Amino acid sequence: MTYRQYSPGEREQACIRAxxxxxxxxxxxxxIPAGTVAYWQSKARHRPSNGASQAAQPEExxxxxxxxxxxxxxxxxxxxxxxQVARVYTPSERARALECAAAEGVSAASEKLDISRFSxxxxxxxxxxHADGKVADSxxxxxxxxxxxxxxxxxxxxxxxxxxxGPSQVSNQLRRQGFKVSVHTxxxxxxxxxxxxxxARRREPxxxxxxxxxxxxxxxxxxxxxxxxxKQKVYTLIILDDWSRFIVGAALWDGERVAAVQETFLASxxxxxxxxxAMSDGGSAFYxxxxxxxxxxxxxxxxVDQIVASTPAVNGKLEVLNANIxxxxxxxxxxxxxGEAQRRLAAWVSFYNFRRTHHAxxxxxxxxxxxxxxxxxxxxCIEAGxxxxxxxxxxxxxxxxxxxxxxxxxxxxVELYLLGHRILLPQAKGGGIG
Numbered sequence: 329m330t331y332r333q334y335s336p337g338e339r340e341q342a343c344i345r346a347x348x349x350x351x352x353x354x355x356x357x358x359x360i361p362a363g364t365v366a367y368w369q370s371k372a373r374h375r376p377s378n379g380a381s382q383a384a385q386p387e388e389x390x391x392x393x394x395x396x397x398x399x400x401x402x403x404x405x406x407x408x409x410x411x412q413v414a415r416v417y418t419p420s421e422r423a424r425a426l427e428c429a430a431a432e433g434v435s436a437a438s439e440k441l442d443i444s445r446f447s448x449x450x451x452x453x454x455x456x457x458h459a460d461g462k463v464a465d466s467x468x469x470x471x472x473x474x475x476x477x478x479x480x481x482x483x484x485x486x487x488x489x490x491x492x493x494g495p496s497q498v499s500n501q502l503r504r505q506g507f508k509v510s511v512h513t514x515x516x517x518x519x520x521x522x523x524x525x526x527x528a529r530r531r532e533p534x535x536x537x538x539x540x541x542x543x544x545x546x547x548x549x550x551x552x553x554x555x556x557x558x559k560q561k562v563y564t565l566i567i568l569d570d571w572s573r574f575i576v577g578a579a580l581w582d583g584e585r586v587a588a589v590q591e592t593f594l595a596s597x598x599x600x601x602x603x604x605x606a607m608s609d610g611g612s613a614f615y616x617x618x619x620x621x622x623x624x625x626x627x628x629x630x631x632v633d634q635i636v637a638s639t640p641a642v643n644g645k646l647e648v649l650n651a652n653i654x655x656x657x658x659x660x661x662x663x664x665x666x667g668e669a670q671r672r673l674a675a676w677v678s679f680y681n682f683r684r685t686h687h688a689x690x691x692x693x694x695x696x697x698x699x700x701x702x703x704x705x706x707x708x709c710i711e712a713g714x715x716x717x718x719x720x721x722x723x724x725x726x727x728x729x730x731x732x733x734x735x736x737x738x739x740x741x742v743e744l745y746l747l748g749h750r751i752l753l754p755q756a757k758g759g760g761i762g
Contacts, residue, residue: 334360334364338358338360339368341358342354342355342358342360342364342365342368343365343368343369343372345357345358346365346366346368346369347369351363351365351366351369416475417443417447418472419467419468419469419470419471419472420468420472421441422451422467422468423468424441425437425441425443425447425448425451426448426451426452426455426468428440428441429448429452434448434449451467451468454466454467455467455468463713464506464712464713464714465713479507479509479513479517480517482502482507483498483502483509483513483514483517483518484517484518484521486498486501486502487518487521487523490656490679490684491656491660492652492655492656492657492659492660493656493684494526495511495512495514495515495518495523496511496514496687496691497684497685497687498514498518499511499514500685500687500691500692501684501685502514503685503691503692503710504685504692504694504710504715504716505715506710506713506714506715540570540571541569541570541571542571543571544569544571544572544574544698544699544701545569545600545601545602545603545604546570546571546603546604546605547569547570547571547603547604547605547606547607547635548567548568548569548570548576548596548603548605548606548607549566549567549568549570549607549608549643549645549646550565550566550567550568550589550593550606550607550608550614550646551565551566551608551609551643551646551647551650552564552565552584552611552613553565553566553650553653553654555654555658557663557665557666557669558663558665560666562580562581562582562666562669563580563581563582563583563584563588564578564579564580564581564653564673565577565578565579565580565581565588565589565592566578566646566649566650566653567592567593567596568645568646568649569603569695569699570607570645571698571699572689572695572696572698572699573645573649573686573688573689573695573698574681574695574696574698574699575649575677575680575681575695576596576599576600577592577593577595577596577599578592578673578674578677579591579592579595579670580666580669580670580673584611584612584613585613586612586613586621586622586623588613589613589614589623590622590623590626593606593623593626594626597630602630602631602632603632604632604633605632605633605634605635606627606632606633606634606635607634607635607636607637607642607643608634608635608636608637608643609636609637609640609643610636610637614636615634615636652680653676656676657672657673657676680695681694681695681696681699682694682696689703692706692707692710693706693707697716732746733745733746
């Protein structure tokens, strides 16, 4: 059995004849199956009226030409409907609409200013909630600048202040400041300004075991990061708290020496208290495979348990931190000397602890929030629309206190300080004050 192919003209003629005598008679007359003719008629009836074929409306579309032969014009395409875009109103326009609604009514203000009544009702509700202290933002407060330009300005300002941050990190930084923007929007703005998305690397699975300490100072991680500063190799020692990701100690050294580890560790203990456990790799500065190393003896004196990581993945929190330090500090700046590198490292550690949001902490908290036990307070402040003040940030001038007079004891001797300057006192026999 072979199937016959019909031209558009034959289909049109069959439909016209079927309208006159019916599908069965038209099919018998033209040698076309009646079901085929009926199918063509059904398709012609279900086409849109403005785009119907000549078969559906032959008498309306057939126009005689100058030579007298009928010709058909192509159907006109339906008029394109313009896509309606939501209008963005400035605070001054909202305030004017609310004033007009209060004086003349919402319907009259809507018709006069060409603003939806629902928008005016919504602004009135937000103003009442702001007056009652239930929301932090008011629809009539702010500047009349372009919100899209303001959004782009804030994104680029945050990124240029910290070039090592990625789109998700910039989004979290702005969210903590009370400005919500999606990661996709941040990425589009950064790519337009020259940001290059890093190449994704496939990681080989090493283990599927995750752990986290139960409280601050429960476990500290220690590791060295090797870098070159002006062709001189330096070793950055980082001590990280496992529970909060808070850097309790950091220093630059000229080598992986036990004395460097002991000094940095003791300085961290004197400032933040001693941990219960200390984890490091099996490097010679941390652990001696034959006998007992000097750092191991120090931990025994402090009654701190030592854990030696068998693979880098076990000490993974600090390995990720080392990668972030390279990306956000060492790869972004050129240091004049080692002294400048030490100062910039201290500044970055302060930014990391008190300003930089952490993905492992939910994306909105900084390590200091969790280390000092103020995570709930900060989250409540962010949810209410406020801007939390980080621990360790400079206090306002009006809240600062001046220590005018202080009495201390040093090596059994009483010392007096006036406006920060020590006053020498004559010593009497017996170590008292003369």
